[in-house]
Amino acid sequence: MSRITECRICGGSDIKPVLDLGHTPLADRLVKPSQLSEKDPVFPLEVGFCPNCSLLQIMETVPPSVLFCEDYPYYSSFSEHLLKHSKENVEAIIAERGLGSESLAVELASNDGYLLKNYVNHGIQVLGIDPAEGPAREAEKIGVETLNDFFSKALSTRLVAEGKKADVIHANNVLAHVADLNNFVAGIAQLLKDNGVAVIEAPYVKDLVDHCEFDTMYHEHLCYFSVTALNHLFSQHHLSLNRVVRLSIHGGSLRLFVGKQKEVESSVTELLELEHRSGVDQIGYYQDFSKRVNHVVESLNALLHKLKSGGSSIAAYGAAAKGSTLINTAKIGTDLIDFVVDKNTHKQGLYMPGQHIPIYAPEALLEKMPDYTLILPWNFTDEILSQQREYTEKGGKFIVPIPEPKII
Structure with a gap:
């Protein structure tokens, strides 16, 4: 573990602390019975803001080998909503860019092949890159060629030397996980064809702050991106942020279309203007975030204690x-929650x-x-409510914690 002294995008040294969630365990390090x-x-889980490039980032870096390799438990294909979201994304890109059997689609942090399998179904060549052994094995089983490694400029150099250049590079919810952002984006620039497109999804910091989504903050998520910060990052590597689509997934995300040719659409300039008007590029926008986080934590604790003291059982x-960030920040343990x-x-079978x-x-x-x-x-x-209709029909009620705890 190491504490950063320079901004992960611009190298600036004047990072201002805005939120401290204390010392928390690794969010995906589920505990075995033994x-x-x-x-x-x-x-430590402390968040700081860089006034130079507007990047919100955590101040400590846990080694990626600790976070993502050993028994990494996240498998994308267990979410039906994510599968549908990814399929629609791929099919739109194939149609828009006229991709065929000679094309190559690459995904960085390809997990269990949940996205790339849609290209395979259309006869398009694919390459997944992911350091987690379990998900990579599952991807291979469904015909998604996967390189079990971390993506970097060095790996990109090797792939290019082997004759691989990508028509499209996907990087969904991975940019926030990368400690050396400039190395990662330099690798994208190198691997991408001159007329290719990188399609990148990342949670949007404006939605995170406006809706008090503090539980999105954990050690795997090193950065929380605005369009302002991302535009700064890509331009450093002679890449152009040409289009942005706001998505509802993951509590509010951005889908970014990045290429070597400058073809900037109004969606980019409009969001840059919105962020400037809203103050997203200024530290003042983040300074009451800590108070609002405390309010959510206190409200949720009060609700759970009231229900429990009234004799109710809670799962x-x-x-x-x-969820790990939420329960550990709010100190919600087995005295309140019986099981997950x-x-x-x-x-299943872990803790x-x-x-x-x-x-x-x-x-x-x-x-x-x-x-x-x-x-x-x-x-x-919405997906969970749909799956658990029988539970609610039998009288069970759900509690949604963010942006304000409520019973539904």
């Missing part, structure tokens, strides 16, 4: 990384980091019928 007697390793849905359920079979709440299969909701269930991955609330 580890319950051990203390979970914890790391949680989704052993998500954001999750569709991901790789998480939540820090608070050691057991994780079961979703069937446990109907078997045990807790009175209330706290939705930890609240960004998938």
